[in-house]
Amino acid sequence: MTHIKLLLLGSFQALAGGNAITQIPTDKVRALWAYLAVEAARPHRRESLATLFWPDWSDADAKRNLRQSLHRLRHLLDTAVPHSSDTLLLITRQTIQLNPTAFYLDTTHFQALLREVEQHRHHHLHRCPSCMARLEQAAELVRGEFLAGLILPDAPFFDEWLAIQRERLHSQHLHLLHALSAAYLAQGDPARAYEYGARQVALEPWREEAHRQMMLALVRQERPSEALAQYATCCHILQTTLGLAPTAETVQLAAAIEAGTAALHALTPAPLHHFPTYFTPFWGREEEFAHIAAELGRGSCQLLTLVGSGGMGKTRLAVTAATRFAQQGFAPDGLFFIPLAEVSTPSAVHLAIAQAVGLALMAVTDVSAELITFLHGKELLLVLDNFEQLADTSAWVQDWLTALPTLRLLITSRQPLHLPAESCLVVDGLAYPPTNSAEVGTNWPAVALFNQCAAQMRPDFAPHGQEEAIGRICQLVGGMPLALEMAATWVRLLTCAQIADQIATNLDLLVSNWPDTPDRHHSIRAIFQQTWAMLTPATQRLWAQLGVFAGGFGQEAAVAIAHASAENLAALTAQAILRGGARSRYEMHPLLRQFALANLGDDLLAHEQHARYYLTQLAGHEAAFYGEQAAEVRGRFVPDLDNVRQAWRWAAAHGAADLLQMSQRAFGRLWRQLGLYQEGIALLAEASHAMQASAPATAAHLHYREAIFHLDLKQYDLSRQRLEAAEAYWHSTAEQFHRLEAIANLGIIAWRCGQFEQAHHQLQHSLFLAHQTHHTKMVAYIQQHLGNLAWSQGDVPTAQSYLEQSLSLYRAQGNLYRQAGNLNDLGAVYSVGRGELSEGATYFAAALALYRQLGNELGQTLPLGNLGYIALIRADYATARQLFEEERVIGERLGVAGVLMNTLVNLGLTALLEPAPPNEPAALAQVHRQLVAGLKMATAVQEQQVMADALMCLVATAVRQRQWETAVRLASGTAAHFLLLDGLEKQLYDAAVAQLRPLPHFATLWEQGATQTLPELLKSTKYE
Structure with missing residues (x-):
């Protein structure tokens, strides 16, 4: 992700994660940063940069200045x-370069947008919504003159470069x-045209x-007097600034306005024929509209097929797109x-087209030839709806497009036509909130459509x-518009939660009783059944078997x-049953999967083969999760997490103890x-409960695995219970080999809870068993x-002795995960x-690097806190503070109280140690x-040292x-209940006690x- 943004189209602005970087020490550093950013395509020799910015200095001094500015820039970035x-x-001894892929630059974005417009093959800009949008986006990037206000009086070479850049960007800005303005005039939107003229x-x-x-x-807004006033302003400016009169073109336009003969209207909207009318709002699909406009706006694209399964809204999308085209004068x-x-x-298609375009057929049999003659030279758009049953006999379409270069076809179909001239757009469901999303508002088109339809069914409907239930409905139907409309009909009888539960099974x-609904759209099952009937038995069988996959x-x-x-x-x-996704993966719509x-x-x-495949794959990578390829292996499984979850749950529900036993460690x-x-704990608990009676040995391993999760989260009581059961x-x-693992972790819990004698006994006992059973990993x-x-x-x-011995063993075992923890402890x-x-x-730095290599966020919090x-x-x-905040962000993202309690205490400690510590009541x-929040979390898990x-x-x-009195009693009680280790906290504590000792009655209070x-x-700290 790009964290750094540079905005140079205006005054210099630098942003990190959306926050302004304001502490830029000098204009030279600002200018150096800007120059390297704009010229990031190539490395720059150090001597060239030194001459550019310090031309009047000696070579040695100029290079020293460059090094200092570079050092300041590095510090600023970090x-x-x-x-x-x-x-x-990207720095070498000879060159310096900014990595062009590692930051955002508004001038680069600006140039890219202009380049896309220039390269796009549209006939007319005003008929190309995608290019209009690009130009508007480019215009909004410009806040003012390039690097406005930046002046380096002692760097004339830089100022020359700056002047060239300003002039080039200024010219491009005016041109766009x-x-x-011209495009909006052509579209018949004079208000927007005036806005862009005024900006020029x-x-x-x-x-x-x-x-x-x-x-x-102005004249097209029927404001001729203001248009003539604008002409007078133009004449005055030209005369006073340039000493010139207006050109003949401007004079003639003014005369036409005064005579009332100036063109008052732009293009006439193109006529629409036989299009259906809809009485509900259209939601979303802006990306699809942009794609349709870009494709059909290209001179080379004559055929665009909207491909998708039934109920996805292909027809509505095509109709709405065509309506927008008509308003822009397209076709x-x-x-x-x-x-x-x-x-x-095909012959029936030709007859339908002839009837639609008003062709009176001659008494001949070749309707296609007559149509080609009739349509030749006309700029038309034909929307051919529901073409899938004709896809295998569509060769005539290619012949038409060759003979009719001004014809455009927008086709809806459940499968592509596979023609050379064809471009395809896959139409999926409307965008909907992901699972567990906190934001389920009407900014999601699927949610907006459901709410709209529900309100039509029940005027008092209140989302x-x-x-949460509405979001789940949208997820279950995969945003399918027709399914959402059908689901909404049930709000008169069921709550949204009940509707979601019903759809899930x-x-x-999902049926419709609307009187004007075609038979093929009366139910989702009927829609899918039509597609099913078009397949061979073998393909039908495959579709059914592929339903076992999840996600x-x-x-x-x-x-x-x-x-x-x-x-x-x-x-x-091809039948839109599967979608070809990224990295050669396939996906199936949730309702198609249910079918x-x-x-x-x-x-x-099929379910057993699915479970065995994924859990065997998982088990086969057990060792790799702790090795050098951990991040790569983990990345391979991330896309298939839903499949692994499903495989795990199926194995638990169907008593497949061998699969759970084989894969539980991985x-x-x-x-x-x-x-x-939290999910891991839930899945392990579900499986151990299922195995308890039929496979107690597997259940013991699952209890142990769950205990390790609780231990990571510092949930010591829960971890102890699971370990004791195992x-x-x-x-x-x-089974001493596994028993010693449980005993060792019980010892770790005892250590963390301050029960040192018990911890020593359990750890030594488990070490004896590890040597006895040759369990070198546990040693x-x-x-x-x-x-x-x-x-x-x-x-x-x-x-130190124990830790160095264990580190040596971990290295010999190639266990990077354990090495990272050991390095942190050392x-x-x-x-x-x-x-x-x-x-x-x-x-600590070595530990952090290993955790980052492994992609282990929770592990990273340990060295981050220690480096802080x-x-x-x-x-x-x-x-x-920076390191503690980074630790806090990870803790909050993962929801781990054990991280947050450390961070809160460390941030409180930082505030108390800073040179200007908080003394105001509110700050204190x-x-x-x-501190109390951190104490409360630590007490909940009995983390003695943090307490x-x-x-x-x-x-x-x-x-x-x-x-004073509270402080004395708190200091005494803390010393009585805890071992106070040396550290910054102890230094603060000792200084506070020294300050308290002269108080009257100190001994009594102590x-x-x-x-x-x-x-x-704890209560004395206002803990509760």
Whole structure:
């Protein structure tokens, strides 16, 4: 994603993620950045840049200035977007270049839009909506003169370059404004034409052709006196600025206006013939309209086929597009609608066309030849509706297009015609909100259509409170317009939630009783049945089998599961049953899939083959999820997550313990790395419950896997329950290999909850079992956490020894995921335990790089927080805040309280340490709220160290709030209940206690605080 945007068409503006970058140190840095951006297509030699910006300096000084400006630019970029300078700046010892693919530049966008218009083969600009839209978009990019206000008086070479750029862009801007004004005059929109003429005059008051456009626009609005006043203004400006009189063309136009003979109207709209009338609003489809306009506006495109399954709204789209074309004067000899649903032969098509265009047939048999003669030289658009049954006999269409170069055909069909002249546009459902979307408003066309139809059925229909159910209806029907209209008829009897539940299992809910509805559109099932009947038995069988896929599939999977061939898949795609998506994947509309599954019936074999294929694929990549190719492998599974989910659920529901057992470890790794914790927990719990009676061994593994998810989320009670269940089963079956895994993780929970003696016992016991069973992966894992335990107890040498041993084992195993965690732990030992900040930061940075390589967002939060802490120690508060905020964003995106509690406490700590700490009541109250929120989260999971850190910071906050007695009791209670490790929090705490000691009754208050229970201590922080 492009985070940096440069806007140069006006004053210099730089944006990072939508926020302005304002701290640009000098105009030279601003100019250097702008120059490199505009000239980003090539690298620039350092000496050339030095001469460009510092021509009067010596070579050495100019190069030094360049290095300093470059350093400032790098710092500016990295402050705005962390680590962005490495991507944006391509620097060698000899050259400097901005990476043109790594940022947005408005001048590049401007030029691209103009180039697209220039290269587009339309007959007339005013008949090409897509090019009109491009020019308008280009016009809106221009805020003023290029780099307005930027002057470098000591850099004449740069100023010369700047002047050339300004003149070129100014000329292009004027040209596009003139083109837009002329096009709107031709379209019969004089108000818009006047607007673009006025914008030209604002740029160049003496621009005579712009004054003429304004005069024409005014007279076409029946404002002739104002048009003549505009002429007088033009004459005055020309005389006073240039000493010239207006040209003959302008004088003649003024005379015609005064005489009342000036053209008052633009093009006459083209006539529409036989088009149906609709009484409901048309929603969405702007991208489709733009595509239709671009294609049929090309001189080389005579045939555009709208391809889609029945009910997708192809006819309505074609009719609405043709209506828009007519208003723009497209096809001035007429636009004709010819319905062909009941027509089955080419000769019948020719008769229907002849009748539509008003051709009185001669007493001859060759109707096609007569039509070609009649239509020759006419600029027509024929909309041929429902052409699918004629697709195999459509060779005559190609002959017509060759003989009639001014004819345009817009065809709707459930399959392409496969003609050389044909362009196709696949028509899918209306846009609808994705699953779990927070925004289900009428900005989604599918939602707007449903609400409109529901209001027609029931005038008191109120979508408020039913938005989620309406969104689900739209998802279930895939945005299909006809299905949405049918679903809306039920609002008189059912709630939207009930309608959604019915659609999910009953395709026959979607029927129509409207009296004017064709038989083929009386139900969604009837529409699909027509398509089914057009297929061979083998293709019908394949369609049914492909219904087992969820969310799309690749050709390899289709071959393995449904024994599909490339030809079969192509046939289904041609019938619009399948959509060919990205990366050679196929998708099926949700209702088409429901129809397919209904025809598949009770065939369990297809479902079993689907489940076995995907879970076997998943299991086969188990090791890779922790290796160097983790990101690549994970990326391969992301498009098929819906299929893996379905395979997992089917295996659980049908007792396929072998599939669950085989894939459970890989499933856990994939779902954790994708941050899908809550869903992973739910799927594992569902499967373990299903396996409990029939396959207790598999259930134990699923309990263990779920426990690891809870452990990641710091949900220690839930994790402990699942681990104890798994450990009890493995103990009863003497499966020491797996039992030790459960014992080790129970030890980790005990360590994190401050139960160090129990943690030591469980970790040592599991280490003994790991050596005994030669479980080398767990040896490394347990040693790592023995190191963490020793660190928590202040034993730095032991911690370092264990962690270095485990890191060596992880490297030998090629386990990058565990290496990352181990490097993070070693960073803490070096930075805090040994006071070697640089060495610690190196470990943290290495951990962060590995987590990023693996694409593990949750893992990234650990070194981000630790690097932020080192920045605090170094008093680099801006960097610390930046790193903590990056950590917070990930925590919020994943919904992980364990990350957020650390971030909140660290942000509170940062505020207390900054050179100008908060002393105002409101600011201190904000810090207090952050710390208490972090404390509350830590208490919920009994994260002892975070609780202690938050409480120590709250002691310092209470002192600054002058809550002396509260501060003393809080400090005493914190010391009584927690081990207070050295660190910045402890320094704040010690300073606060030193400030409190001179208070009267300090000893008494301290003693009172020490006797508080933990709940009393927490309550004293206004915890509740």
